[in-house]
Amino acid sequence: MSQKKCFLIPALSGLLLSTAVLTNQVYAEETTVSTVAETSVSNLTTTAETVSQATTQSAVSSEASQAVPVASETAQTGAASVPSNQTSAASVDTAVTSSDTITILHTNDVHGRIEESSGVIGDAKLATIVNQERAKGETILLDAGDAFQGMPISNSSQGEDMAAIMNLIGYDAMAVGNHEFDFGLDQIKKYKELLTFPLLSSNTYVNGSRLFQASTIIDKDTTKVGDEFVVIGVTTPETATKTHPDNIIGVNFTDPITEVNQVIAEIEARAAAEGKTYQNYIILAHLGVDPTTPVEWQGSTLAQALSENSQLAGKKVIVIDGHSHTVQTATYGDNVTYNQTGSYLNNIGKITLNSAQVLASIIPASEAKTVEADPTIAAMVAQIKARYDAENATVVIDNSPVELNGDRSNVRVRETNLGNAVADALLAYGQTGFAHPTDLAVTNGGGLRATIAKDKAVTKGDIIAVLPFGNSIAQIQVSGQDIKDMFQKSLSAITQVDKTTGAAILDENGQPLLEASGGFLHVSGARVFYDTNLASDARILAIDIWNRASQSYQPLDLSRTYYLATNDFLAAGGDGYTMLGGSREEGPSLDTVFAAYLAQADLLQYAVINPNSRLVSISSSLDSDGDGFADYQEIQAGTDPSDGASHPDQRLDDDRAGNVSLPRAASSAYAQSTSVYPLSKPVSIPVRYQMSNSQQLRQLPLTNSKESMLALLLGVSLIGFGLYGARRQSYGK
Structure with a gap:
């Protein structure tokens, strides 16, 4: 058995084992979420934005205004998709041992989850995980958009507290998400001034000029050659309808694939003129894989197109995506890796790569439970929370x-x-x-x-x-x-x-x-x-x-x-x-x-x-006045169901005969005299707002299901086979 095979089999078995383990863990934490689970079992799908919400409230019933992260649909045709319940960070660490390893950590659709809570890692523990990876070696930290808006604690500062935290943690770049516009165009321009790292979007234009920087070059170690990363940002054109229209007056979003390929061509031409070669590209996207998104705007379609771009042949290309709140990893062609972490800081994305390979994974909140919170970030979060609590004392109305x-x-x-x-x-x-x-x-x-x-x-x-x-x-x-x-x-x-x-x-x-x-x-x-x-x-x-x-x-x-x-x-x-x-x-x-x-x-x-x-x-059979018309029919028609008449109401007779079109107004004396069935019209009070906030996914194998147990047994068998092969190989040296 060759050395490469000896390495590959344990790595594959580790992937299978971690799939089974993470499957068990996901459902162990989400047993209260029955509605979404039942829908997914019957249809094998659920909507992408449902993916995330109740993990943040796992102690709360699924019927709350949140839902559960589930595994995503596999990638588009032509992509070899890895199950979205990815390998844990531990399995990746054991698989990649080369000294030239580079780690990319990434987040997406955090939506203001500053604080740690059930299923939410929180920024203080995120900082610790980032610092631990930096202590091991070269590490890049990225975000794929929708960071500032979402929770009242982050909304209270219009995202500025979140920006300060991200600066302190040390992000290297961030894509512009649709919800970055939620506090208005002036505020998103202010983010560019507040952030100590670039806010990227290659396809967002105002009056024919890009509103944001299209790309950046990240070079963590200038003494090394070939470890530079070209990072290109791209934003979903759905922003035009997924933030308040007042927030994007004069803003245009061009086709993502066209724009990204154009930026790549510009960078490659400039590199050739300067005698440089870039081997690593990261497309920091906020596109998603929601099936309601036009196919040409989806992150998976972009990844497929990049795998067919001749200028990227032989290079490592990583698409870090957001927007659809999906947990998904996939590969496209020979050189494109796609990764998305879900949402709400339920997971941290982790990509490790060296000269031989690229491995994508997630670090789930369950693994972060034992991590110590970074004291500096924790103190900052506590200060923000104290100020936010004070603001919550603001009186909206003097008396109810x-x-x-x-x-x-x-x-x-x-x-x-x-x-x-x-x-x-x-x-x-x-x-x-x-x-x-x-x-x-x-x-x-x-x-x-x-x-x-x-x-x-x-x-x-x-x-x-x-x-x-x-x-x-x-x-x-x-x-x-x-x-x-x-x-x-x-x-x-x-x-x-x-x-x-x-x-x-x-x-x-x-x-x-x-x-x-x-x-x-x-x-x-x-x-x-x-x-x-x-x-x-x-x-x-x-x-x-x-x-x-x-x-x-x-x-x-x-x-x-x-x-x-x-x-x-x-x-x-x-x-x-x-x-x-x-x-x-x-x-x-x-x-x-x-x-x-x-x-x-x-x-x-x-x-x-x-x-x-x-x-x-x-009751459908209730007929209080015995006129042959059920009470609900009379209420609906605006007649009195309790008038005691021994004959049918003429208006209802005419309605039944099709002679008139009855008004459905709240006009009868009965409607005005009872609180049981009042026919009240809806309230309509004009309210003006000065600022705005603004998939179907494949079901994971159930815990202890045939699929998860078969994966476990196959993983154990492969490990045994791999160890036996490694032992024979060592004897042959």
Whole structure:
């Protein structure tokens, strides 16, 4: 057996073993995330932006406004893809032992995760890991974009605290992500001044000139020849719709592949003129592999194109990507390696290379648990946290005249005044904040985490306690059928049963209460009548959408296109809402939108905690006046279901006969006299904002599944075979 084979077999077996081990570890930490897992099992896919969110909240139920990192789809045709549950840092360290080894550490889509938390490494431990690698040898540290915006603690300084931390840790370069624009064009220009390392984007132009530096040369050891790295930045053209339009006035994003190849040609021509040769290229991209992204803009397509670029033949090319929040490693052709770490500092990317090979991996949060936090960065984070806590004491409104109830057992089972208020804030923002006015808005009960007390001041901290996940508002186009499917899923939970008696637990209207689900949706701009006595796929009785022109409710048109505002988690298909995943516009952080709305709204309209006015739980067979029309039909038509008439309502008779088109307005005396089924129209208060914040992925083998166990057994066999071969080889020397 040759020496090369003796080396290769243990390395391959280590890869297989680490795949099985990491698979077990991922699911051990994510057992609470049932909704996404079930969706992935049935479809083998989930949306890319769902990838990340609940790892940061692994102690929290999956129905929160976060979701779970899962493995990504393999690369495009022509790529040899490595499983995304990559080798651990330890396995890479043992595989690459050459003295000319260079280590590249990288992050992407950190979104302001300054602090350590469950599943989040945090900047203090990131600094320690970086310093440990630097102590071993030549190390480069890079970021692939979307670092500054995301969590309220980072948003509070418009990303400047994050920039200061990145400077202190010692990043070498960073790509411009779409969310770098979220605090406005002036702020992103300020980042260029604040950062001690280059902010790169080759395809971002203002008035025909590049807004950012296109590339940089990193040469850590000037005494060595051949260790220089050409680093080129590129930004997703989706930025045009994935930050607030006001933030990118006059900014253009050109084709990524065309622009990167042009920069490569320029660099190679200049190098030839100067008698230099560059052997290593890093494309620092914020493109992603989300299937909703046009194929020509995806990082995988760029990687494939680079593998076919003749000017890069024989060179090592590394694509470090972000944007789709995907954990993925792949190889393209003979010389291109692709790596993306997921998001939210759940992982640190690690690429080790020497003259013989390039190996890509991730360092997961589980491996960082035992790492000591860097004291300098830890002290800096503590100082930022103290200032942030003080800012949270800022009063938004002097007194709340009502309690906005956010109890878990309430917001996850039925309509609540808090859910209505948050949904109304989304709808109000959507009237002017996007290219098209919003038709309806929804938010998930799992994203509502606290109650706003009555007769007390409401602070910024109170609002963040309600909406703690750093989500942003987003708007997507949906069909009427998508809306129906969305509400059917929202209302699909089983009903509650008394554990002692076995009897159904009923609400105040005598209807069975649903079991708590974080995916239960609160709504503005729509009305849904449903009967929990029926099977889950038959519960929806009727859906009406508020029509701004006629100022009335109109029945949902299944074939029509509507504009739906929601949070970015649901817009990306989170909580299993796969019918919503698609192209979207994005706006400010949800807490900012809600705070601005509360400061202007008449909160007395939310006096009833469970109004049952938008999500109307009602028996489909209830006919209070015995006129042959169910109560929900009369409420929907604006007639009185309890008028005691012995004959059918004429308006409903005409409607049934098709003689008239009934108005769906809140006009009947009944609607004005009851708090059980009021036909209230949606709230619409114009709110202006001065600044904005703004995939399907292959399922990992389940823990102890056949796939993971076969990988483990095969790895053990290969190790044994490799050791036997190595022993024979040593005897032959």
